[in-house]
Amino acid sequence: MKIALLTYSTKPRGGVVHTLALAEALAALGEDVTVWTLGRGGDPGFYRPVSPAVRVRLVPFADGPAGETVGERVLRSIATLREAFDPAPYDIVHAQDCISANAAGRCVRTVHHIDHFTTPELAACHERAIVEPFAHICVSAAVAGELADGWGIEATVVPNGVAYDRFATTDPAVRASWRSRLGHYVLTVGGIEPRKGSLDLLEAYALLRADHPGVRLVIAGGETLFDYRDYRARWEQRAAELGLDPVVLGPVPEDELPSLVAAAGAFAFPSHKEGFGLAAMEALAAGVPLVVRELPVLREVFGSAARFAGPPRELAAELGHALTADDPDRRAAGHALAARHTWRTAARRHVDVYRSLGATRADSA
Template identity: 35%
Template structure:
């Protein structure tokens, strides 16, 4: 097969979609089933797989400004498909895969990965101008795609129902945690954690974009109900991309920091993230809606007990290894957090179950199942 892979998500900040794209690309380029693999980003082919920068480049601020301007977004939406179509001309014998929703006009067969349906089903949790842009573009993608990939069975069925798209042309391909997420000794963790004024086993962790859909207000409500001594012994540490509509959350975090029980680290370098995971006493993730929930798997792979919500795809990802409750149930979340911090017997069981459960997911399996989708589409099945 000859494949064009869009690698545009491999950039700062490297989110879950960027990680998925990078891990998939690394393995596709080693696959004997692919005779020619081309990387595409923006409106041009790249000579090699890019790596994500640790800091924003000169164009990042401009991109953020454009995302806040409706006219600029609309101009981009109308112009870029035309430019991409020109760049892809003459490649109709390739299969085009977008790991990040968007499919340009393309003469050959094409596949897109949908990670969730939040622009449609949780539009209020996106900036309005971006929600409108995504709704228009993703509706076009569904019309263009020969097949769609989702990260979970939950999103597979949600996508089929929402767009009345044939279920047999949607393929659930689970993600995985990367090899750098594994249990580590306190001695190995101490130097890196000290840079963030943290100690191994001395904090609870939340990792994700700081935005409404992640349910951080409820997490702060629940954590704030724990005994103060417990909160100060194991403060809640949050890290992730700054996101949007989070001014009230940051005010609450500033207050909690003054009280000594919570702190926001900002967006940490990628080499520090696995160490932050492995050093946590507990990972908390009460998200309202996830297409997969990769941080839950990364925590389990790191040997860290998990407390999360039972919403959307998270039961698929967490299995029986996590304490789960309804995302808005503050009392149940508080009880789960306290048990997760203090119940030694449950913690020991959760670590063992989490490691065994996470081991069932791998990027090799993800790549093999993706190649199966390519073969099905290439053969017109």
């Protein structure tokens, strides 16, 4: 099959990570795969090298005029990708986010998670990207349930894969280097933004320090299309009020991230909204104790491999247990869970979906 996978960015956000890993796994199965994306701000390519078996079509997307709103940027993103993308050569057009789904026209859509936007342009983009695709894939049953309850849409569930070997086997010297630089630390990956529960994690960190004064909070990642400056300002103000100085690394080079994760004393994942939790699954692959927010989707995905917490006080307590408790059974469960989630398996299940869609179209012709 000739398959087009569409995403909205070259940056290491979860949906982009998913798109590239899926594309490479599909190509390894012998499929003809092209990834389409927007090259924002002059980006010459993706955040990491892509297998030469995968074609990449990068559509230049210049910075907008001063004062451009998020809504205006979203509309310009859709228009730019739509103008460049020609669906005609492809058997399957598969969009991974609301921007690419709006640009693609008739397509398969992976709904990673369901957002609730207040910006009118984003809200309309999100709605169209749910109701207009002719087939839907979700990375968890919880998100598929939201689609069914909210829109009456039946989606196929295909869980994410994880780059298990990259995170399970890291260089001890590089891990030691991170620990020398950062000390004993709790890590979170995803930046500072509302969906990631960053303010709750900050409050939990203040409580955690009462019993673990030497532990540091390290925050990696944070590439995003959206403007979270107001939230970031509130976060920084609250950190100052609490007398905290977390380490904010920003985006970490792809080849350094696994060792940063593996060197952590614990991994915090207090998101308010997730579809799967790929960064958390990478932490399990690295053998790092994981604490996640008490959400149905995270119960579904992580089960006995993670610790669960609600408000900041619970989060602080569970992080304290994760930092100090020797829990080989939970660690082994985490390794086994991550090892089962291969991109090869995900790719095979996508191929099954694509073929079934082709048969459906043929039957109805």
